[in-house]
Amino acid sequence: MFIHSFISLSMKEQKNNNKENKPIEKIISSVKKIAGYLCSRGWAEKNAGNISVNVSEQLVISLDILIDFPEIKLPKPLPELHNELILITSSGSRMRDLLKNPAENSIILSFNEKGDGYRQVSLDRISKYKIKNKKQLFPTSELSTHLLLHQWFEKNKMKEKAVLHTHPTELIALTHIPEYKTTAKINRLIFSMHPETKLLLPEGIGFVKFTKPGTDEIGLKTLSALKKYKTAVWEKHGCFAVGEDIDEVFDYVDIVVKAVKIFFLCRSIGCKPEGINLKELN
Numbered sequence: 001m002f003i004h005s006f007i008s009l010s011m012k013e014q015k016n017n018n019k020e021n022k023p024i025e026k027i028i029s030s031v032k033k034i035a036g037y038l039c040s041r042g043w044a045e046k047n048a049g050n051i052s053v054n055v056s057e058q059l060v061i062s063l064d065i066l067i068d069f070p071e072i073k074l075p076k077p078l079p080e081l082h083n084e085l086i087l088i089t090s091s092g093s094r095m096r097d098l099l100k101n102p103a104e105n106s107i108i109l110s111f112n113e114k115g116d117g118y119r120q121v122s123l124d125r126i127s128k129y130k131i132k133n134k135k136q137l138f139p140t141s142e143l144s145t146h147l148l149l150h151q152w153f154e155k156n157k158m159k160e161k162a163v164l165h166t167h168p169t170e171l172i173a174l175t176h177i178p179e180y181k182t183t184a185k186i187n188r189l190i191f192s193m194h195p196e197t198k199l200l201l202p203e204g205i206g207f208v209k210f211t212k213p214g215t216d217e218i219g220l221k222t223l224s225a226l227k228k229y230k231t232a233v234w235e236k237h238g239c240f241a242v243g244e245d246i247d248e249v250f251d252y253v254d255i256v257v258k259a260v261k262i263f264f265l266c267r268s269i270g271c272k273p274e275g276i277n278l279k280e281l282n
């Protein structure tokens with residue numbers, strides 16, 4: 001184990017030496033900022049939502065830190081995540097608390113050289129953020145979906161590094177209306193309500209039928225949708241979105257929600273919205 005960890009560290013150091021080293025604090029600070037946006041939008045009731053970012057290009061974790069944490073085996077190996085470092089929110093964490101203290105509400109998962117296990121590293125060991133109230137942290141209950149997506153990005157050498165799950169009220173409300181429970185109907189709606197959606201999300205967004213959260217099943221369905229789209233709506237629950245950084249991911253969700261809000265605002269005053277002629281957008 002000791003030798004393997006040392007080899008893995010050396011490989012990661014080599015990888016980092018070849019790239020512009022962005023400090024991990026910059027990424028954590030972006031995650032904090034987005035946590036604040038989620039709260040201000042009313043998308044983060046109680047402990048709703050989770051965030052993960054692949055920080056392998058920003059961080060090297062030294063062996064003396066790694067050996068302080070026991071290795072946790074994955075139920076199924078994810079080989080493409082070998083030696084990767086994923087910053088992820090912890091189970092039960094509130095976005096409003098993440099905004100105040102990221103070290104008490106998120107952790108780094110440091111994957112081993114086979115991608116079949118990881119060590120959880122506290123943020124207070126690798127960043128300026130400190131832990132005041134010590135308690136054992138575990139990754140979000142939606143870990144399966146986050147890891148399947150990061151594995152897909154690595155396997156296909158994609159630029160995507162960030163994943164967001166959140167509960168936008170208007171988007172959830174939309175999926176309670178039977179006529180909008182298809183990918184085609186939702187996309188027609190968002191494109192016709194706000195022209196910017198077509199510019200930012202030309203492929204549209206995906207739709208995942210209601211599935212029990214926290215399961216491999218919803219992870220696989222979400223992965224399937226996000227192979228084609230940047231955002232996938234979870235029926236009667238919320239959405240998952242992906243992008244190169246967490247700011248970009250937030251933009252995708254924000255613009256979709258804006259379009260849906262325009263629709264509901266028209267409906268709330270008894271008006272059936274005229275909508276944009278989609279032919280004019282093409």
Ligand SMILES: [Zn+2]
Binds near residue numbers: 048213237
């Ligand atoms: Zn949720």
